[in-house]
Amino acid sequence: MAKIIFLVDDSATMLMSVKNTLEIAGFKVETAEDGVKAMAKLTAGLKPDLIITDINMPNMGGIEFIKKARALPGFRFLPILTLTTESQQGRRDEGKQAGATGWLVKPVGGADLVKVIKQVLPGA
Amino acid sequence: MAVQSKNNAEFKKAVWRTFLISTVFVLVLVALSVVFHSTLDFRLGRYEEALFLGLVWLFFGVSQWRLLTVVKQTVTLTPEEQVDIHNAKLRYIFNRISAYVQDHLLIDNKVSMDLDITRDTYAIALLTSVESLNGQTASLMSALNPPYHHDDIDHARPLLEDQITQTAQAITQYLTLSAHIERSLQDRITQFASALNDLKNELNSLNVTSADALHEHNPPHNINDIEEVVYLHLSIDNAIDEQLQVIAYDTKQSALLLLTLMRHLSDDAESIVKYISNANEKNISKMESDMQDSVKFIVSIEKFIQNIQEIPDKLREDIGAIQSASSVIDSLAHLVDSIKEISFQTDILAVNAAIQAAHAGEAGLGFKIVADEVRKLAVNSNNAAEMIESGLEKARHTIQDGLKFKFLDEIMLQMNGASQVMIYVQKLQDSQEDMQQYYKTLFAVINQNNTKLAHDISEVLGSIQYEDVIRQRVERIQEVMVMRNNLLRQLSTQLSQGSSDDLIMQLNSTLTDYVSRESHHNNSLQAKDNDDALPKFELF
Numbered sequence: 067m068a069k070i071i072f073l074v075d076d077s078a079t080m081l082m083s084v085k086n087t088l089e090i091a092g093f094k095v096e097t098a099e100d101g102v103k104a105m106a107k108l109t110a111g112l113k114p115d116l117i118i119t120d121i122n123m124p125n126m127g128g129i130e131f132i133k134k135a136r137a138l139p140g141f142r143f144l145p146i147l148t149l150t151t152e153s154q155q156g157r158r159d160e161g162k163q164a165g166a167t168g169w170l171v172k173p174v175g176g177a178d179l180v181k182v183i184k185q186v187l188p189g190a
Numbered sequence: 191m192a193v194q195s196k197n198n199a200e201f202k203k204a205v206w207r208t209f210l211i212s213t214v215f216v217l218v219l220v221a222l223s224v225v226f227h228s229t230l231d232f233r234l235g236r237y238e239e240a241l242f243l244g245l246v247w248l249f250f251g252v253s254q255w256r257l258l259t260v261v262k263q264t265v266t267l268t269p270e271e272q273v274d275i276h277n278a279k280l281r282y283i284f285n286r287i288s289a290y291v292q293d294h295l296l297i298d299n300k301v302s303m304d305l306d307i308t309r310d311t312y313a314i315a316l317l318t319s320v321e322s323l324n325g326q327t328a329s330l331m332s333a334l335n336p337p338y339h340h341d342d343i344d345h346a347r348p349l350l351e352d353q354i355t356q357t358a359q360a361i362t363q364y365l366t367l368s369a370h371i372e373r374s375l376q377d378r379i380t381q382f383a384s385a386l387n388d389l390k391n392e393l394n395s396l397n398v399t400s401a402d403a404l405h406e407h408n409p410p411h412n413i414n415d416i417e418e419v420v421y422l423h424l425s426i427d428n429a430i431d432e433q434l435q436v437i438a439y440d441t442k443q444s445a446l447l448l449l450t451l452m453r454h455l456s457d458d459a460e461s462i463v464k465y466i467s468n469a470n471e472k473n474i475s476k477m478e479s480d481m482q483d484s485v486k487f488i489v490s491i492e493k494f495i496q497n498i499q500e501i502p503d504k505l506r507e508d509i510g511a512i513q514s515a516s517s518v519i520d521s522l523a524h525l526v527d528s529i530k531e532i533s534f535q536t537d538i539l540a541v542n543a544a545i546q547a548a549h550a551g552e553a554g555l556g557f558k559i560v561a562d563e564v565r566k567l568a569v570n571s572n573n574a575a576e577m578i579e580s581g582l583e584k585a586r587h588t589i590q591d592g593l594k595f596k597f598l599d600e601i602m603l604q605m606n607g608a609s610q611v612m613i614y615v616q617k618l619q620d621s622q623e624d625m626q627q628y629y630k631t632l633f634a635v636i637n638q639n640n641t642k643l644a645h646d647i648s649e650v651l652g653s654i655q656y657e658d659v660i661r662q663r664v665e666r667i668q669e670v671m672v673m674r675n676n677l678l679r680q681l682s683t684q685l686s687q688g689s690s691d692d693l694i695m696q697l698n699s700t701l702t703d704y705v706s707r708e709s710h711h712n713n714s715l716q717a718k719d720n721d722d723a724l725p726k727f728e729l730f
Contacts, residue, residue, distance in 0.1 A: 075658075077657075077658040077661065079654060079655070079657045079658050079661075080655060080658045082651075082654075083651040083652065083654045083655050084651070084655075086651050087648045087651045087652065090648055091648070122662070151658070151659050151662050151711045152710055152711060153710065153711065153724055153726075154709070154710040154724070155724060156710075157710065158724070158728065161730075162730045166730060167729065167730060168727065168728060168729040168730060169727070169728045169730070170726065170727050170728075171724075171726045171727075172655050172658060172659050173652055173653065173654075173655030173656050173658075173659060174652055174655065174726070174727075175648070175649050175652035175653070176645065176648020176649050176651055176652045177645060177648060177649065178652070178726075178727065179648075179652065180648070182727050182729075185729065186729065
């Protein structure tokens with residue numbers, strides 16, 4: 067059974083790029099364009115094995131989305147990675163406090179991305 | 191002599207006017223006197239004439255000298271006049287800046303629109319080309335996925351070649367687009383640089399510092415403010431310039447990276463097709479003949495198997511025939527027994543009849559003849575029965591022996607067939623092994639190439655993420671441009687109110703915000719060598 071990865075980013079290019087990379091690596095991918103849409107999918111019953119989210123998005127940004135997702139039942143220990151252009155320490159700390167599992171800075175090559183995912187998703 | 195004037199400029203103008211009018215008047219007078227002289231022929235005499243001319247020149251010289259000294263005198267301006275001059279200067283500077291801002295606003299708006307359009311085109315074209323690439327690769331992979339049949343591969347080959355051509359086209363399209371974007375960004379950077387230089391030269395020619403020195407006792411606050419505003423404005427433009435350079439660099443580098451990756455991808459895909467084509471040309475014809483042979487062998491083997499299956503049937507038939515023959519023979523044997531019994535009883539009867547005939551004497555003579563005949567009959571019956579018995583025995587042996595010989599023949603025949611079949615099976619096995627080996631190698635090569643293809647595609651997809659990075663950088667530039675332009679629009683009101691502190695503060699914070707935000711997104715391709723940079727991947 068393929069692991070499900072939930073990808074949240076407002077850039078169509080990013081969604082397409084990462085989705086295809088992950089699908090080639092054998093994952094099943096669900097996508098959302100911002101935090102609000104992502105929360106709607108999660109509350110509607112989507113149960114991903116991993117979430118990858120952007121930080122700067124319209125309507126609801128990544129930090130707020132991570133906080134809200136963590137509050138859902140069954141999402142306390144789910145690995146959540148951020149994938150963003152932001153790289154400074156302050157933002158990383160914010161992400162860490164919100165409950166992110168790791169911080170990835172765009173752009174990320176396919177091999178590197180899959181390597182990091184395998185670190186946080188044992189058995190994937 | 192100090193002259194107090196409310197309007198220095200007008201005063202100076204009046205003096206100059208007097209000076210010029212008097213000069214012209216005197217010159218006209220001299221000309222007239224020359225004309226007069228020649229017509230009157232020196233009627234007044236030489237001395238009077240010389241005296242008259244001398245007086246006129248003296249008067250003229252003194253009046254002009256007086257006028258010049260007045261012009262040269264230092265004019266002390268009233269405070270109101272100073273403010274007027276200062277305001278005139280401010281107005282001039284402001285006019286220059288607002289002209290520059292107007293030009294810039296037009297250019298900025300156009301550039302913003304251009305960037306928007308270019309960015310959208312860029313994103314859409316990228317998406318399309320990568321999606322088609324991905325689709326092509328997916329179909330390529332599915333076409334290469336097992337089970338393989340040489341018919342399928344033959345069928346898939348032109349399709350794959352077509353896909354590779356399409357991929358190459360997508361690559362070319364993307365590269366053309368990248369080059370276009372890079373060029374337009376470079377153009378924009380040049381435009382920026384030249385506009386900035388123009389403004390710098392303009393401001394230098396205003397000689398703002400010397401204007402300050404002129405008004406040492408009462409340095410106008412606004413001049414310093416304008417310097418500050420212009421300086422901040424230039425700093426913002428410089429910061430934007432830097433980022434535009436980074437964008438140009440990143441666009442170029444990511445295009446080059448993508449080009450390299452795409453070439454790998456294309457090479458790998460092509461090598462698969464080449465391998466399949468070669469493999470097909472070399473091996474398929476041989477394999478076809480092998481397969482035809484195999485079919486022949488299989489037909490022969492099938493025949494043999496049918497024959498083998500026929501043997502038990504024959505055996506069953508033969509056994510049945512033997513059994514029925516035996517039972518017939520057995521039943522005949524019973525018959526022989528009863529014949530024997532009848533002949534025995536007949537014999538006893540005949541003996542008894544003979545004894546009875548002897549007791550009867552002459553009267554029994556005829557009866558004795560009958561008894562003898564009956565006895566002969568009994569003996570004959572017995573002989574017949576024995577003959578039948580031995581005949582049956584012979585028949586039984588004959589049937590069994592006959593069957594035995596027939597079996598041997600059959601078996602000999604089958605043995606010949608079996609050895610032939612063994613050869614066929616061996617041949618079949620050999621060609622099967624060949625085919626297996628061929629497909630095994632083919633799978634291995636294709637699998638290896640598929641892994642490479644998947645890796646290449648992943649890397650291509652990763653490098654396309656630069657589009658997002660560049661898009662965000664352009665968006666930040668657009669934001670800061672809008673803020674800067676809004677602040678410059680406020681310049682006129684701020685100047686008339688005499689306070690620019692707020693404007694300077696806002697410009698300052700706009701610049702600081704922008705520079706710090708850019709430093710937060712330190713993910714240019716240029717930043718790769720930076721040892722101090724935070725890691726790209728961090729697990730908490």
